[in-house]
Amino acid sequence: MISTPSSMPWFAAHEWRLMWRDGIAMMTGGYKTRTIALVFTLVTIAALMHLFANAMVGPWIDAGVVADKSTLVLVTGTGFLFWTVMLSQALESITRAYYSRSDLDLILSSPSSSRTLFAVRTGITAATTLLLACLLASPIVNVLAIRDGAHWLLAYLVFGAFSAVATAIAVLITIGLFRLVGPKRTRLISQIIAAVVGAGFVIGIQAAAILHFGNMSRFAFLTDADFIASMPDTGSLLWAPARAAMGEWLSLIVIVVIGFGALAGVIALASSSFGRHAIAAAGVSNMRTAQGHGELAFRPRGQKQQLRVKEWKLLARDPWLLSQTLMQILYLVPPALFLWISYGQTAGTYVVVIPVLVMAAGQLAGGLSWLAISGEDAHDLVVTAPVSGRAVLMAKIEAVGVAVAVVFTPLIALMLFASLELALTTAAFAALSSGSATAIQLWFRVPMRRAMFRRRQVASRVSTIAEALSSIFWAGTGVLVAGNQWLALLPATLAVVTLFVAWSLSPKGKRV
Amino acid sequence: MSETPYALDIAGLTKSFDRPVVKDLQLRVKAGEFYALLGPNGAGKTTILRMVAGLLQPESGSISVFGTDTRTDPLGAKSVIAWVSDEPMVYDRLTPYEYLEFVAGLWQVDSREAQSRATELIGWLGLTPHAHERCGGFSKGMLQKVALAGALVHDPKLIILDEPLTGLDAGSARQVKQVLLDKVRQGVTVIMTTHILEVAERMAERIGVINHGRLVAEGTLTELRARIGRESTLEEIFLDLVAQKEMDGETAAEAAAA
Numbered sequence: 091m092i093s094t095p096s097s098m099p100w101f102a103a104h105e106w107r108l109m110w111r112d113g114i115a116m117m118t119g120g121y122k123t124r125t126i127a128l129v130f131t132l133v134t135i136a137a138l139m140h141l142f143a144n145a146m147v148g149p150w151i152d153a154g155v156v157a158d159k160s161t162l163v164l165v166t167g168t169g170f171l172f173w174t175v176m177l178s179q180a181l182e183s184i185t186r187a188y189y190s191r192s193d194l195d196l197i198l199s200s201p202s203s204s205r206t207l208f209a210v211r212t213g214i215t216a217a218t219t220l221l222l223a224c225l226l227a228s229p230i231v232n233v234l235a236i237r238d239g240a241h242w243l244l245a246y247l248v249f250g251a252f253s254a255v256a257t258a259i260a261v262l263i264t265i266g267l268f269r270l271v272g273p274k275r276t277r278l279i280s281q282i283i284a285a286v287v288g289a290g291f292v293i294g295i296q297a298a299a300i301l302h303f304g305n306m307s308r309f310a311f312l313t314d315a316d317f318i319a320s321m322p323d324t325g326s327l328l329w330a331p332a333r334a335a336m337g338e339w340l341s342l343i344v345i346v347v348i349g350f351g352a353l354a355g356v357i358a359l360a361s362s363s364f365g366r367h368a369i370a371a372a373g374v375s376n377m378r379t380a381q382g383h384g385e386l387a388f389r390p391r392g393q394k395q396q397l398r399v400k401e402w403k404l405l406a407r408d409p410w411l412l413s414q415t416l417m418q419i420l421y422l423v424p425p426a427l428f429l430w431i432s433y434g435q436t437a438g439t440y441v442v443v444i445p446v447l448v449m450a451a452g453q454l455a456g457g458l459s460w461l462a463i464s465g466e467d468a469h470d471l472v473v474t475a476p477v478s479g480r481a482v483l484m485a486k487i488e489a490v491g492v493a494v495a496v497v498f499t500p501l502i503a504l505m506l507f508a509s510l511e512l513a514l515t516t517a518a519f520a521a522l523s524s525g526s527a528t529a530i531q532l533w534f535r536v537p538m539r540r541a542m543f544r545r546r547q548v549a550s551r552v553s554t555i556a557e558a559l560s561s562i563f564w565a566g567t568g569v570l571v572a573g574n575q576w577l578a579l580l581p582a583t584l585a586v587v588t589l590f591v592a593w594s595l596s597p598k599g600k601r602v
Numbered sequence: 603m604s605e606t607p608y609a610l611d612i613a614g615l616t617k618s619f620d621r622p623v624v625k626d627l628q629l630r631v632k633a634g635e636f637y638a639l640l641g642p643n644g645a646g647k648t649t650i651l652r653m654v655a656g657l658l659q660p661e662s663g664s665i666s667v668f669g670t671d672t673r674t675d676p677l678g679a680k681s682v683i684a685w686v687s688d689e690p691m692v693y694d695r696l697t698p699y700e701y702l703e704f705v706a707g708l709w710q711v712d713s714r715e716a717q718s719r720a721t722e723l724i725g726w727l728g729l730t731p732h733a734h735e736r737c738g739g740f741s742k743g744m745l746q747k748v749a750l751a752g753a754l755v756h757d758p759k760l761i762i763l764d765e766p767l768t769g770l771d772a773g774s775a776r777q778v779k780q781v782l783l784d785k786v787r788q789g790v791t792v793i794m795t796t797h798i799l800e801v802a803e804r805m806a807e808r809i810g811v812i813n814h815g816r817l818v819a820e821g822t823l824t825e826l827r828a829r830i831g832r833e834s835t836l837e838e839i840f841l842d843l844v845a846q847k848e849m850d851g852e853t854a855a856e857a858a859a860a
Binding site: 404467474 | 712713
């Protein structure tokens with residue numbers, strides 16, 4: 091017994107145990123050998139990331155790090171990039187705290203305080219958000235601490251304060267949405283905000299760099315002399331987080347007090363309404379959505395057309411898919427801008443656009459294919475219908491193909507105005523990338539509820555990795571083909587090998 | 603489809619997973635009959651019905667539906683079967699009307715005829731006020747009624763139901779039972795598994811008892827009573843048959859061990 095039942099430490103220990111077991115099970119599937127492989131992989135990735143960070147910040151350290159205006163702008167801008175990702179993550183976790191029903195019904199129906207539970211879950215959200223930020227930023231911070239001085243380690247405390255602020259803002263947004271739009275729409279809008287915030291700043295400065303400097307580097311804006319000159323002087327409070335991260339104690343204390351104070355204040359303010367909002371969120375599953383008014387006329391359709399129409403209806407009404415697709419479309423904004431401003435220029439500039447479009451097509455097709463092929467809520471109905479399994483799969487694949495084409499055709503059509511050759515190359519490799527992702531989903535199909543979409547990666551790690559690798563390799567092939575490089579054969583071969591390995595590892599013959 | 607008096611004719615059916623689940627099963631159900639399949643948990647009832655519906659592949663043996671072999675002409679057999687499981691197979695984001703349109707399309711029912719049947723079924727099952735609401739917020743009973751409407755919209759000759767009354771309130775259960783009895787009166791064959799013995803006793807013309815993957819007894823209620831030699835309820839007959847089989851199994855195991 092570590093503490094009094096239903097107390098804050100008791101709930102924290104309970105939550106920690108569940109999170110730890112869930113996380114380990116997700117990553118290792120309960121196999122000891124996989125745990126060893128996981129540790130080895132993590133250590134290797136960490137080492138590689140540190141080497142990469144050293145190559146990135148090494149020249150800067152060698153030149154001598156001085157807390158001048160340009161350094162403060164660069165550190166603050168980079169910190170803000172990480173913070174937007176933290177806010178996005180916190181918003182998703184807080185929404186889940188209200189809507190996840192696994193044990194919430196049990197706890198809310200017990201005499202335990204829902205305020206205590208909320209405080210614990212909000213604290214855990216802040217901790218996991220901090221963990222994410224540390225995972226992303228630790229290589230840079232560690233390299234700076236090793237090569238420029240231990241004072242850089244204080245940056246971790248700044249990240250802690252940042253994660254606290256991100257969590258506090260996420261709670262305020264969620265509660266605000268509950269009050270403004272009600273529990274039925276809060277989850278969807280919150281997911282969209284999380285997607286926009288997570289990608290928005292990164293894409294925003296990339297778009298600004300494209301419009302301003304004609305290149306896609308996110309840091310072009312932060313190192314521009316005009317931009318730096320337009321910023322406040324070094325004494326401004328705006329630079330306090332950067333100064334704190336660089337080892338200035340007074341700034342650090344202010345940042346930490348503000349960050350954790352904001353979180354404590356928001357928890358105190360919001361915890362009393364947690365039980366009420368969580369119960370309101372529980373009622374969402376019982377709410378009914380009217381679809382049209384009058385009696386619709388049944389349309390005469392063939393079996394395959396009926397299946398395709400059903401898939402399109404379900405895809406269009408899928409709230410999770412909306413946020414996922416929005417992210418995909420957001421990532422297409424920079425290449426679209428690049429296309430727009432480069433219109434009429436030499437074909438070479440378009441080479442940057444091809445890999446982004448090809449990869450996005452693969453990723454979108456992978457998600458849609460999973461929903462259409464594996465995420466079949468009425469699996470028994472479709473199997474018992476007098477329609478062959480092959481016809482069912484073909485109809486679903488066609489439905490996915492059309493959905494992907496609807497998203498990408500306008501962009502490729504835009505490319506046609508500039509270069510027919512590049513437009514055709516992009517279309518061909520986007521088709522190969524999405525076709526490969528669909529084939530992988532087909533080989534690894536396992537009937538599951540559509541609601542499992544967010545955990546689809548857990549169903550098969552091989553298919554997830556193969557899907558990502560094939561998209562990357564086809565993107566690489568596309569860009570090299572556009573540049574008339576014979577080297578294109580290498581990524582093309584790797585893409586084919588990836589597909590072959592995925593096919594040979596797929597569970598063939600185990601399905602009806 | 604050849605002329606046969608049997609809606610379902612199973613011969614020598616065998617299926618194993620990690621252990622044998624169905625062993626050399628022989629079962630015949632006459633056309634237009636209401637047949638109840640009983641058995642303890644894990645007896646193999648659902649596995650048998652899933653093989654008939656084409657959801658599982660048998661290891662050996664044959665299944666014939668109105669004279670059509672499910673192995674040689676699976677689509678022909680499926681075109682006259684409707685399958686209803688205890689977990690309703692309904693899409694959360696379609697309305698009952700849209701769902702019925704989809705099912706009718708899969709079975710290639712004429713769209714005008716399907717629409718007329720759908721309207722009738724929706725009214726019959728008391729779903730009219732919810733016909734244009736997405737199924738996502740429906741109760742278990744409402745979902746089961748939508749699934750049943752889906753099973754009936756293509757006018758099947760054989761309806762197979764696996765525990766269709768599980769989780770239904772008294773009113774919904776009564777509606778479902780009434781719909782099934784009406785269908786049998788119209789000449790449709792119904793095969794149903796249930797743990798509610800009273801339902802089998804009242805509704806079924808013939809009852810089959812499955813235990814350890816074998817048909818241990820079969821007949822009308824009167825024939826089953828005669829078999830155990832006393833006036834009993836179906837519950838007593840069922841428990842007696844299952845207990846007898848367990849005892850036979852234990853005796854055989856002891857003999858083998860000795």
